[in-house]
Amino acid sequence: MRAIVCRKFGGPEVLELDEVDDPTPAEGQVVIEVKACAINFPDLLMLADLYQFKPGLPFIPGGEVAGTVRAVGPGVEGITAGDRVAASAGTGGLAERVVVFARTVVPIPEGLDFSEAAGLLYAYGTSHYALRDRAALQSGETLLVLGAAGAVGLAAVELGHLMGARVIAAASSDEKLALCRQYGASNTINYSTEDLKTRARELTDGAGADVVYDPIGGPYAEPALRATAWNGRYLVIGFAAGEIPRLPLNLPLLRGCSVVGVFWGSFVQRQPEDHRRNVAELTGWWRSGQLRPHVSSTYPLEQAADALRELAERRVLGKVVVTVS
DSSP: OEEEEEOSSSSGGGEEEEEOOOOOOOTTEEEEEEEEEEEOHHHHHHHTTOSSSOOOSSBOOOOEEEEEEEEEOTTOOSOOTTOEEEEEOSSOOSBSEEEEEGGGEEEOOTTOOHHHHHTIIIIIIHHHIIIIIISOOOTTOEEEESSTTSHHHHHHHHHHHHTTOEEEEEESSHHHHHHHHHTTOSEEEETTTSOHHHHHHHHTTTSOEEEEEESOOGGGHHHHHHTEEEEEEEEEOOOTTSOOOOOOTHHHHHHTOEEEEOOHHHHHHHOHHHHHHHHHHHHHHHHTTOOOOOEEEEEEGGGHHHHHHHHHTTOOSSEEEEEOO
């Protein structure tokens, strides 16, 4: 089968399109015929050997896939060949077929495009888990989302609005913020031209945001924490800025707020039934027309490096997806 292979660490330029052996399912596994693979920031980090999970060389990138079940391994129940599914693969998704553990597989409804389905798990799954399970976001609260036009950020904007929160979207350009307003943001902050902490405090009459959703880190983390309200929850999603910040721990004390870690991948592995419950709620919202996954661009498998490059250069609005025939 065809696959995108990483044989040395670096950027998207190190990737090669190659022929590799077909995967075979072991106990508790299934093989998926990949129709679409969403590109996510962890894929870039793995290429550069900077992610907390470090695959050995060579490896096939791509952690979020949608397609049809091709083969089912021993001990797997409730999944049959031909089922339309999405799955969290970790790696291996940028290929014509991928083997995954059955516990990460979720059904996708008829009518949901594979490209949209491929972006449903990581972005919406992470944001749903963060807002519902980790932050306990309540209707009427204020949610500040950093990196709000990216995949997880835009999902957080949409879900926060759906859950009844007042959403403040923060991003680096007016074009990105315009998209955020289409997905439910009441107010916006362009942190390339405005001071994040000052503007967030102004928009909340000095109180700060009840929940801060931060997938960026770097230089934005401390001002975002300073813009967190009393009894607020500052959600640590990731570090797309490239720098893991060192936060002054007097700030949670003075603000009376919590710093809450959000590791969706570990949640899926540790609490698979809760994960399935969350996905069922997300697909229910999609069926009712309340969720609109935004895929800004698609690339064929042989151009997967270009898809990763678009993400690395911060040009993606919503999701970028690699399609596989």
